[in-house]
Amino acid sequence: MYKLICIDLDGTLLDTRQRVSTKNREAIRKALDQGIEVAIVSGRPNCFTIRIMNQISGRMGHITFNGAYYRIANKTRQFPIPKEAVMKVAKLAQKYHVRTYFKNKNLSLCTKSDPGILDYDQFKSQTPLKDQMDMLYNVDVVDVLSNQDINILKIFAWDENLENVRKMREELKEIEGINLYLYDENFEMSSEDTSKGKAIQNVCADLGIQLDEVVCIGDNYNDLSMFEVAGLSVAMENAPRKIKEMVDKVTLTNDESGVAYAIENFVLKENE
Template sequence: MKYKLIALDIDGTLINSSNQITENVKLAIQKAKEKGIKVVLCTGRPLKGVEKFLDELSLREKGDYAATFNGALIQDTFTKDAVSHLTLNYEDLVNLYNLSIEIGSRSHFYDTKTLYTFNKDVSDFTVLESHLTGTHLNVTTLDDVPKDINMSKFMMIDHPEILDECVKKIPQEYYEKYTIVRSTPFFLEILRPEANKGSGISLLAKELGLKQEEIICVGDAGNDKHMIEYAGLGVAMGNATDEIKEMADYVTLSNDEDGVAHVINKFILEER
């Protein structure tokens, strides 16, 4: 099979545990690009949190795209035009914030550019998110949020053992109304029901005239599930959760062993 697009998750996939893209991974991506392969970063991060990686990999050229906010926003990285942006509204914000209080989880949320929290004693996990993504943090109140907000995603955040208990308390109706995915042990992400990494990559494939079987998707966590299911070749990292490994067509090396380079060399460049 001749693959034409590879979608890569960032955290736990593209970058190693030191948050770096290794030279081997960079070289493999560069060779894939030279061969005409579309390389698309597909992440829960906002675009601001992806820009340094796009620059490092020269993925801001004409015809380059990124899928951010877990596929809720598909964007041309050269023109900055949105191919698709699926957002939540103020009513969703009120609903989800009340749920977070009810089940005992802290929370924060994004519009397109800013990270917001209602927690006056800002969670360490919100500070971590702001730092990792390079996004401005705004501590606000529900009354001060514009009623016409376009919210890219809402997140419940806490220590893994607390969040585990909170997740058990979420009523089934919320799973029917929203896409709910666990991106890390301390982040639960909530999006529009039709927004996920799989639908985002599918939308981009249609835009580019590509077939499902021409696409490789690589990831490690619960928020990568939909794109790994969608892909012609769904790949789990060696460090992926058991759930992701079980559903993948192939399990590569870990993010500390150049797993992404291994996939590109094996299935795109065919270098054994």
Template sequence: MKLIAVDMDGTLLNHWKEISEENIQAIKKAQSMGIEVVIATGRAYFDAKKICEKAGLNLHIISDNGALIHTKDGEQISSITMEKKDVQRIITELEEQNFYYEIFAERGIYSTYNRKNALEEEAKDCTDNLKFEMIQTAIAIQFGQNGHKLLENNEAILDAEEKFYSVFALTFDEERLRDGMKHFAQMEHLSMISSANNNFELANKLTSKGNALEKLSRMLNISLDHTVAIGDSYNDISMFEKANLSVAMGNAHNDIKALCDTVTLTNDENGVAYIVNQIINKDILHQIQFSNISLA
């Protein structure tokens, strides 16, 4: 294998949102053997980059669910944007339906104080202790993203002279989520992506991890026949379909596991390191066998 694409949340990151030392060493070992390792995440580029830097990793990054591609040198080689009028319509209607939302843009991840308050109200109204903890965790994750900015109103977001990549919607109300997804599915010129059972994201129709993986592989002159994709959720399906080998995390949904060629350990069990080391060892074995055949 010549390229390994790795999702972040639920895959490379453990539940503390950190990259374990085992995963770091496995990635560095793969790189030392000439294998390109690529982050493929729904996170914003500057957020993913910061996490990688903290772990001492220098990787190509597919971010914003495929809207952006950056080389490990930080060069932006692909950008797929949304029309401002679409962003305006989406956030207006999300506000009417009382969703929390974020706009992923060129210089930040934007939301409003009003939407933050709406999400916190969901937590206050929750009587289920387990669900309450889930909401509190989600709030901490969303507001802890690098580049996250709260503004006074929608106009402050839309007046910014920058590129828009996607709109992320979050709610823990199952009926609201279902109705919202049904409503926005009517915007057929956009794609709808989900990374968990409490959210969806709207982006340009061409935006997907799979399309970005294909584009980056072509730029690196690597055939998709020599690629691996590792992930845990629905927004990873497009790259599972493009890669030669698809790997589901042990913590992935059963329907995601069923789509993949193999399943590794969970994200808290260093599942990325486990499968990367398996791939490396098989490649080494293949090289030894090929060398022996050639010498004979």
């Protein structure tokens, strides 16, 4: 019997217009009504995931910042990046003048101005006070973090000067204590103790759930760590072919309410 469903957000629960379908909402509520825990699992911060959860059910949980924070069934934990590593990143951001965001649950310190790419202020009116994120720009992060004890859960960087981004990335590879995720035009990092999969393992330990009682639904390579620990791994039809070859089941696309199809056919029917 399955007791926990973990659902990725972008490309999975959300359709291509960033909406949650009626079918997905109804299927999640059915699972919750049957006593199954359901959690959003995302690299996004609380202020974003809470907004989505409020559209579905207050009974849902979430794992955010790629596993650096979670709150499920009144169990809460967070895994900050080591302070020494954060300071090294802050100094490199200063050295190369790269726009870098240092984030925790309630705060984002940005080394430059933000052109609206990560403007979480737009979600404040839809977010409880305890999960609101304050965005501070043009911050001397080295100075702030030298004088204040602030836990950083995730660091994200991008900049118009791609050459400086590349130079900074090369030096980041020498820093210990972090998981570094490199993309063509940006990068992000978290504590080496975090991943979606590790967070799910910790949640299961907290809730007394066995890993073979967990269903994970996702669409991309950053979901592999949770697929690896799941009792049942489910990829969206819109996932890359290699991902679909690595999972137990494939559901419909995110524009076809693939999450609802997976819950109805792979979870609720199995639990009958």
